Every structure is written in C-alpha cells, then in structure tokens.
Amino acid sequence: MAKASKPLSARKSSGRASARPARAEQTRARRADAAKEARTAPRVVARKKDDAAVTRVTHETEVRGTETRVERVVERAPKPSLPDVDRAAGRGRYVYCIIRASQPLKFGAIGMDEQWADVYTINFKDMAAVVSDIPLAPLDSTRENVLAHERVNETVMRDHTVIPMSFGTIFKTRDDIVELLRSAYDAFADVLSKMQDKLEYGLKVLWDRDEIVKAIEQEDEDIHRLKTEISSQKGSTYFARMQYGRLIDGALQQRSERYVAEFLSRLRDVSVASRVNRAIGDKMIMNAAFLVQRDQEPAFDRRVKEIASRFDKLTFKYTGPWPPYNFVNIRLKLERAGQH
Numbered sequence: 361m362a363k364a365s366k367p368l369s370a371r372k373s374s375g376r377a378s379a380r381p382a383r384a385e386q387t388r389a390r391r392a393d394a395a396k397e398a399r400t401a402p403r404v405v406a407r408k409k410d411d412a413a414v415t416r417v418t419h420e421t422e423v424r425g426t427e428t429r430v431e432r433v434v435e436r437a438p439k440p441s442l443p444d445v446d447r448a449a450g451r452g453r454y455v456y457c458i459i460r461a462s463q464p465l466k467f468g469a470i471g472m473d474e475q476w477a478d479v480y481t482i483n484f485k486d487m488a489a490v491v492s493d494i495p496l497a498p499l500d501s502t503r504e505n506v507l508a509h510e511r512v513n514e515t516v517m518r519d520h521t522v523i524p525m526s527f528g529t530i531f532k533t534r535d536d537i538v539e540l541l542r543s544a545y546d547a548f549a550d551v552l553s554k555m556q557d558k559l560e561y562g563l564k565v566l567w568d569r570d571e572i573v574k575a576i577e578q579e580d581e582d583i584h585r586l587k588t589e590i591s592s593q594k595g596s597t598y599f600a601r602m603q604y605g606r607l608i609d610g611a612l613q614q615r616s617e618r619y620v621a622e623f624l625s626r627l628r629d630v631s632v633a634s635r636v637n638r639a640i641g642d643k644m645i646m647n648a649a650f651l652v653q654r655d656q657e658p659a660f661d662r663r664v665k666e667i668a669s670r671f672d673k674l675t676f677k678y679t680g681p682w683p684p685y686n687f688v689n690i691r692l693k694l695e696r697a698g699q700h
Contacts, residue, residue, distance in 0.1 A: 451476065453537055454494040455529045456512045457522040457683065458548050461488035467515055472499075472508050479512055482534055484541035487548055490516050491537065494530060501527055513683050521556050523548060523690065524683035547690055557654045558632055560687065561680035563664065565623065565646035569612070571673055576611045583607050616645040619674070624648070626667055630659045635686045645674075649686035657681070 454472050461481055469477035471492025481488035490512065499505065509527050516522055531537050541548070577587050586604050590597045623646060624634055631650040639647045652660050668676040 450496045450532075451493045452496045452530045452532050453482070453489075453491040453534065454499075455525045455531060455537065456490045456492075456509060457516055457524045458541075458552070459488050459490060459516060459520040459522055460486055460552055461520070462486045464488075465490075467512070470512055470515055472505065472512075479515075482537045482541075484538050485545065487541045487545060489537050489541060490522075496530075496532065499528055499530065517559070517681070517683055521552055521558070522683045523551050523555070523688055524685055544690070551688055551690060555651075555684050555688065558651050558684060558687075559654060559657075559681035560684045561631075561650045561652055561660065561678055562682065563623075563627075563646065563648050563650060563676065563678040564644055565619065566643045566675045566677070567645055567673060569642050572612065572615065573608060575673070576608065576615070580607075580611060583611065619671075620646045620648075623667060627660070627663055630656050630663050633687060637686070651684055651687045652681075 456479070459481070461483060462485075464483055465481045465488065467479040467490065469479075471477040471479045471494075473492065473494050476493035479490060479492045482491055492512075506527055513522060513524050531540070577584055583604065586600060586607065590600050590604060593600065620636065624636070627634065627650060631652050633651040635649045637647045637649065639645055650660070664676060664678055668674070
C-alpha cells in the first residue's frame with residue numbers, strides 16, 4: 361500500500377482512467393467532527409490573525425458506473441488563526457496524536473500556530489505525543505484550524521501508526537502530557553498494536569432517487585399497475601397515491617439495504633473492519649469507513665472500481681487514507697491535582 365503522503369495519480373487500465381483514493385480537504389472538517397473522542401481538554405475559541413494565504417491542491421475521486429472522474433481543485437485557504445493574546449502570559453501544548461517512538465522526533469514547522477510552528481514529540485518510554493506549542497487561550501473549530509490539525513496527523517501517519525486526538529486537545533505543561541502517557545500507557549499500547557499499519561478509507565454511495573423510482577415502477581408489477589391506475593383514474597386519487605407512496609418508500613428502503621449489504625460483503629476480504637455511519641440526505645444510501653491494511657490498498661482500490669462498474673445508476677465517492685478516526689475509541693478522564 362502506498363504511504364499516506366503519496367499524491368493522487370491517474371493510471372491507465374483497460375483503456376479507462378483510474379486513480380488511487382484521494383485526500384479531499386473539503387471533507388476534513390466533517391471527518392474531524394466524526395472522530396471518536398479521545399478528548400483531554402475542553403474545546404474552546406479563536407481570533408482572526410494575518411490573512412496570509414497558502415495555495416492548497418486537493419483531489420477527490422468520484423467513480424460513477426464504469427467511469428472514474430478525478431477532480432483536481434486548487435483553493436486558497438488561510439493559515440490557522442489563533443487567539444490574539446499576550447504570549448508572555450504562557451503557552452500550552454496542543455496534542456495532535458499519539459505514536460510509538462523511543463526517541464524525540466521533530467516533524468518540521470507545520471503546527472497550528474505560525475509563530476510556534478515546530479511540531480515535535482514529548483516522550484514516555486516507547487510512547488510519544490505529537491505536539492506543538494500554542495497560546496493558552498480559547499481555540500475555535502474553524503475550517504482552517506481543523507485542516508491544520510488534520511495536516512499534522514496526515515504528515516505523521518506517513519511513517520507512523522497514529523492514535524488521532526480530537527480537535528482542541530490542549531495541555532498546560534509538558535509534565536501533564538507525560539502524566540497522560542504514563543496513566544494511559546496500556547490503553548494506548550493496545551490500540552497502537554491493533555492499528556499497526558492500518559489506515560482508514562471513506563466510501564459514500566449515492567443515487568438519483570427519481571431515476572431509481574422510475575426503475576422500480578418498471579420492475580415491480582404492483583407498483584407499475586398502481587401507477588397506471590392513478591394516471592388513468594378520474595376523480596380523487598388520494599388513497600391510491602398514499603398507497604403508491606408507501607410502496608415506493610418500502611421498495612427504496614429494501615433496495616438501499618440490499619446494495620449496502622452487497623457492498624460490505626464484497627469489500628470484506630480486502631479490509632480489516634468497516635463501520636457504517638448515518639447517510640446524509642436523500643441521495644446518499646451508504647456512508648461507510650473501512651479499516652485497510654497498508655499492503656491491501658491496491659486490492660481495495662481495485663475492488664471499489666469493480667463494484668462501481670456493475671452499478672451504472674450509482675455514484676461512488678471514496679477518500680483516504682486517513683488516521684483511523686472511526687476505529688479508535690479511547691475515553692480519558694483527567695483529574696485536577698487535589699480533586700477526588
């Protein structure tokens with residue numbers, strides 16, 4: 361499986377363009393919100409700072425039927441803006457993720473705050489928190505701040521298995537983070553062992569509801585007959601239309617469930633685990649996350665395209681790789697010194 365840092369690339373296969381699943385920054389705010397909580401500090405609020413902008417190149421892969429379309433988007437996104445406070449008043453440590461590391465590591469000037477941008481580790485035994493310094497002040501979950509949080513996680517996960525921390529995890533001192541690593545050492549070690557060399561991919565499946573309804577009307581004899589009666593009937597058709605609506609809703613539900621069950625079954629042998637999240641809107645019938653072994657990424661990629669080629673009335677969108685947000689669930693409870 362390609363490393364997380366490998367850019368999206370198009371390649372030819374049987375005369376059709378195909379592409380590896382891409383990172384889509386448009387989805388990152390959603391993904392951060394969907395992350396399982398490993399929160400150790402309150403979420404808090406933000407100021408606008410310099411409007412210094414950076415150019416981001418993002419990609420999204422959309423598969424519809426036998427055709428794969430790769431969208432390349434160039435957008436201007438402001439750097440994260442943090443609270444305008446007296447920095448002499450103190451700084452905290454923003455925690456992005458937990459990794460295994462026996463020696464201190466540095467990841468460069470990619471952190472949340474542009475004045476304290478260095479990202480580094482705070483270590484305990486063979487465990488480490490990936491952090492950067494940040495003003496001790498409220499931090500808002502703006503899009504640019506969430507993307508900055510995600511950017512660091514993506515950089516770290518190129519070479520490390522990560523336990524992503526939720527957005528807004530801030531500690532006051534280095535000793536507080538060491539205490540976190542010490543007290544939750546066994547839990548972190550267990551999760552890192554289970555997540556070793558595994559990454560998350562998202563898959564959404566959408567349909568054109570009107571198009572599917574037309575197909576159902578042709579395929580289902582009862583619905584087709586009722587539709588014909590409504591069209592030809594004179595006078596009130598209220599009860600017939602109510603019955604038609606119930607039949608259509610039931611048929612749509614059954615077809616949606618059948619599709620989802622088939623897709624999950626077909627992707628089972630190329631993934632370690634899957635999680636189905638709530639579908640959003642009338643068009644989406646599947647919103648799932650898959651945990652995939654690094655060396656299985658090409659097989660997962662091929663299988664998604666094989667499935668898409670058989671369902672020309674559906675649209676498949678998949679993104680990744682991501683940290684395993686949907687497959688990590690560590691809840692931490694910290695107590696202030698002197699409290700019981």
